[in-house]
Amino acid sequence: MRELAASTISEHVAEMCQEANLYLGDDVFRVLQNSYEQEESPTGKEVLRQLIENVEIAKNEQIPICQDTGFAVFFVELGQEVHLTGGTLEEAINAGVKKGYTEGYLRKSIVDDPLYDRKNTGDNTPAVIYTDIVPGDKVKIFFAPKGGGSENMSTVKMLKPADGEEGLIDFVVEHVRAAGPNPCPPIVVGVGIGGTFDRVAVGAKKALLRPLGQSHPDQRYAELEQKILNKINDLGVGPQGFGGRTFALDVHIETYPSHIASMAAAVNINCHASRHSERVL
Amino acid sequence: MEVKKIEAPLSDDKVLSLKAGDNVLISGVIYTARDAAHKKLIELMDKGESLPIDLQGQIIYYVGPTPAKPGQVIGSAGPTTSGRMDKYTPRMLEHGMKACIGKGLRNQAVKDALQEHKGIYFAAVGGAGALLSKKIKKCEVVAYPELGAEAIHRLEVEDFPVTVVNDAHGGDVYVAGAKAYAR
Numbered sequence: 001m002r003e004l005a006a007s008t009i010s011e012h013v014a015e016m017c018q019e020a021n022l023y024l025g026d027d028v029f030r031v032l033q034n035s036y037e038q039e040e041s042p043t044g045k046e047v048l049r050q051l052i053e054n055v056e057i058a059k060n061e062q063i064p065i066c067q068d069t070g071f072a073v074f075f076v077e078l079g080q081e082v083h084l085t086g087g088t089l090e091e092a093i094n095a096g097v098k099k100g101y102t103e104g105y106l107r108k109s110i111v112d113d114p115l116y117d118r119k120n121t122g123d124n125t126p127a128v129i130y131t132d133i134v135p136g137d138k139v140k141i142f143f144a145p146k147g148g149g150s151e152n153m154s155t156v157k158m159l160k161p162a163d164g165e166e167g168l169i170d171f172v173v174e175h176v177r178a179a180g181p182n183p184c185p186p187i188v189v190g191v192g193i194g195g196t197f198d199r200v201a202v203g204a205k206k207a208l209l210r211p212l213g214q215s216h217p218d219q220r221y222a223e224l225e226q227k228i229l230n231k232i233n234d235l236g237v238g239p240q241g242f243g244g245r246t247f248a249l250d251v252h253i254e255t256y257p258s259h260i261a262s263m264a265a266a267v268n269i270n271c272h273a274s275r276h277s278e279r280v281l
Numbered sequence: 282m283e284v285k286k287i288e289a290p291l292s293d294d295k296v297l298s299l300k301a302g303d304n305v306l307i308s309g310v311i312y313t314a315r316d317a318a319h320k321k322l323i324e325l326m327d328k329g330e331s332l333p334i335d336l337q338g339q340i341i342y343y344v345g346p347t348p349a350k351p352g353q354v355i356g357s358a359g360p361t362t363s364g365r366m367d368k369y370t371p372r373m374l375e376h377g378m379k380a381c382i383g384k385g386l387r388n389q390a391v392k393d394a395l396q397e398h399k400g401i402y403f404a405a406v407g408g409a410g411a412l413l414s415k416k417i418k419k420c421e422v423v424a425y426p427e428l429g430a431e432a433i434h435r436l437e438v439e440d441f442p443v444t445v446v447n448d449a450h451g452g453d454v455y456v457a458g459a460k461a462y463a464r
């Protein structure tokens with residue numbers, strides 16, 4: 001059994017919170033630059049130019065890419081041969097979030113009670129944490145801060161197996177069309193297919209962790225991703241909804257086995273600030 | 282790309298000269314307010330009490346910035362989703378507000394009120410908070426400091442980039458733009 005201090009996790013999490021909010025990944029930056037080259041609408045091009053300049057200012061002047069520094073969402077792969085000392089995984093992550101958001105001058109956007117009190121917790125905790133127990137003695141942590149504007153434009157639908165590929169495409173494209181300019185396009189579209197009502201939503205969110213430009217390993221789903229992406233961009237909604245050819249930067253699908261009676265589907269949208277950081281400890 | 286430069290606050294003539302799709306650079310004084318501050322302003326209007334700021338001709342920016350670091354004027358400061366303010370916007374226009382800056386769709390009541398009261402709905406680029414913060418030269422809290430990031434701030438801006446979404450003539454760039462580029 002390998003021992004790992006909970007405080008080590010906290011230190012890394014604090015750094016990850018700041019990193020993800022200041023530095024946009026090279027994968028997203030490259031796709032933004034390609035979109036800028038290809039965009040036909042002059043206003044759309046100007047939006048993409050501003051977004052590229054924004055990423056550079058954020059990096060050079062250490063100003064968060066977006067003022068909505070997000071709900072702190074973590075996906076953890078915890079090796080079953082790791083023994084955490086001095087605290088639980090949840091405590092360790094939340095201590096890191098508190099430190100990272102406070103010392104990094106990031107916005108605290110979490111309220112304690114969702115319906116009645118809505119009082120800010122003051123340190124952006126608690127985080128949303130998904131943990132998989134995996135073989136080995138390592139801890140892999142993915143961090144993806146999630147802004148409210150794009151998260152609000154998410155949905156789950158229990159499709160019928162008979163709806164098939166066409167029903168799935170219609171569901172995703174119609175949903176994204178209705179979201180329009182609200183999730184700050186150009187967007188990244190995460191699609192979950194299969195599993196239960198709850199599992200499919202996690203799949204859609206996990207789909208957003210995959211680097212942009214990397215297709216689904218199953219050729220049929222890779223083609224479906226491209227098909228949906230083309231249909232979304234053909235809506236003409238464009239950057240920020242002002243009209244243009246770049247409504248979405250990428251579509252990612254994650255699947256899970258399904259009940260014989262169901263075909264659950266979910267859409268989770270990310271804005272162009274598709275932020276993430278990761279560590280293996 | 283053509284860009285129009287305007288000074289805030291705004292006159293009716295200036296508002297009427299702007300059309301959906303125009304790219305505009307704003308300089309001058311604007312005020313911030315989002316959900317919580319709007320709620321407080323509307324409560325004062327309901328009671329017939331005076332407001333902490335004079336809305337006449339003003340531009341209201343829907344923003345909740347990140348905390349400023351020492352030496353910074355303001356932290357990251359991009360627009361938030363405007364639809365959450367739909368409930369309050371017609372009343373704000375009745376009380377003299379001339380324009381608001383946010384991002385995303387507005388409901389029909391807001392679009393109608395913009396025509397009735399000669400107002401404009403601008404969008405700034407959502408997610409360009411670092412770039413937009415550089416266009417803000419001065420920032421001070423003028424009301425509701427207890428709301429933190431949601432307090433009403435007075436901002437002095439220089440060449441703050443926005444696009445006209447809904448104009449005072451019924452134009453809507455979200456409709457016209459998608460139509461022009463759909464295939």
